[in-house]
Amino acid sequence: MKNNIYFLTILLLLGLSATAQKVAFEEYDLENGLHVILHQDNTAPLVTTQVLYNVGGKDLGGDNNPERTGFAHFFEHLLFEGTKNIERGKFMEIVSANGGNNNAGTALDYTVYYEVFPSNNLELGLWLESERMLHPIINQIGVDTQREVVKEEKRSSYDNQPYRQFVFAISENLFKVHPYKNKNIGEMEHLNAATLDEFKAYFKKYYGPNNAVLVIAGNIDIPTTKNLVAKYFKDIPSGEKVVRNFPKEEPITEPITAKFYDPNIKIPAAMAAYRIPGFAERDSYVLQMISTYLSDGKTSKLYKRLVNDKKMALQAGAINIAQKDYGAYVLFGLPLGDNSLESLVAEIDVEIKKIQTELISERDFQKIQNKLENQFVNSNASVERIAGSLAQYYMLYGNTNLINNEIEIYRSITREDIKTVANKYLKPNQRLLLDYLPKETEQ
Incomplete structure (x- = not known):
């Protein structure tokens, strides 16, 4: 009975959010x-x-x-x-x-x-x-x-x-x-x-x-x-048409390793970053769902594994840096005690491997959808936000009406899509492994 009430409530919320978000x-x-x-x-x-x-x-x-x-x-x-x-x-x-x-x-x-x-x-x-x-x-x-x-x-x-x-x-x-x-x-x-x-x-x-x-x-x-x-x-003169011809990046086929020294930190960070498609691509939406699954709150998979269960990290998560031409998908962890940066990456990889080999649970999938519905509603909660959304959807996505129907892209994504996209982009040979280090450790 409780489950029936729960899913009925969700269906009502979906209907209400769809109505509330219609922007003329x-x-x-x-x-x-x-x-x-x-x-x-x-x-x-x-x-x-x-x-x-x-x-x-x-x-x-x-x-x-x-x-x-x-x-x-x-x-x-x-x-x-x-x-x-x-x-x-x-x-x-x-x-x-x-x-x-x-x-x-x-x-x-x-x-x-x-x-x-x-x-x-x-x-x-x-x-x-x-x-x-x-x-x-x-x-x-x-x-x-x-x-x-x-x-x-x-x-x-x-x-x-x-x-x-x-x-x-x-x-x-x-x-x-x-x-x-x-x-x-x-x-x-x-x-x-x-x-x-x-x-x-x-x-x-x-x-x-x-x-x-x-x-x-x-x-x-x-x-x-x-x-x-x-x-x-109307009387402001038009300029010449802006033509861009940026060079294309070659695919990453071997891991890139690098170090960066930050004089403002005492605790290092392990970072694994992947080059991903621009934010208008459907796969980018799927990756955003994966980010929510891995990293949104203390019940998310990375935080639970590395911080709560293993007690290896002070913090862990995923960040989807969304950009028009290419994005960057970053997984990170800050080690606790003597845990190495390498050990954090290994534990992060365990969670990534699970997504690549198993379908996430239906319950977790529904939680992601609910969070994205809520974000969609809040993104247009004021005229300032609506103005910003209209401008960006027109100029950057080429579709102003995404302000009303972008959520349908998320709703169309399946658990199988999540598994497929994780296998496509989050491969160990397609990433940057960055040691983000305190300045005093520099040799």
Whole structure:
């Protein structure tokens, strides 16, 4: 009887989540190539304006010069400096003075800028983003100022934080030719060497309306909003089409071994990393389910085995680093006592082997599905999150309506798929074995 009630409850929750997640939106293109997505939600007097540019850390400066990393992240900061009509340093002051908040972020695949305002300030948000796109001031004063800002960010967020450099260590060894091997924040010597003309050329190449998506979500009137979008964006000149031709990575057929020394840690970490498909591929969704199975919470398989049962590790888990062209799937453990890094990898491999040779239990499979359903609901719990999802699904996945039906991909995955994908990608001869070590152990 209890089981029947349990599964009935799950079925009801699935139905409710599917209904709750229906997001209505309208999308269209301006003649200059700007893609516009509108989502009306009048439940609160708020509106968010968000512009996502199809440029990220993988896009190098200086005509794709490998000595010019970190440009996209640098522009995340530089484009707050000011514009023809916004005095230097006043961008964020204008936002806060009008009851709003704003921010920006850069990944290897994209850069996003956004504002959240009371809905009566929609026009202000559009004007600010059109100013950023149309005529920002890119001069030596701004470049020199933001160089120091980025250097301080690198010191405070990466160089002086324990384990924060593990993604850099993984990427530079897992990728040999693709620009994912570079740090998103860039190398400081590259930013120091870059000229003002190189920064101007980078903006001209990547920050045109035809390389962006504008999302407006919240308490809006659709016809009025369309008129405002046309007022502020239709006359912005289109840039040249961005063409990328990144080199392809050769398959990994033999294990790669590497060491990385972090001066901020006392306890080493064992890491096994695998190159996996980009996040839009179905196999990437399956790998995300495997990650949830292995690593989501203290009842997950890796934590239970290495931390609770064997008492070999302080922490253990799996991280799926999702990216557009290739991803990285990382299994890790922090040893307890005298346990070696090699012994942790061996125990992790035991759990991987189980997935490769046996179907996971129906109960565990249902738990994974329930967690993913919950994440799907929460991912669109506010207009800000909805705006972000709409922008990314359009620009990075090529399918805006994934905001409503992405969960169907997970629902279509079977236990057999999990076994098949684990065998396809999580092979010992297809991985990087990284010893992430305290600085004092370096020889």
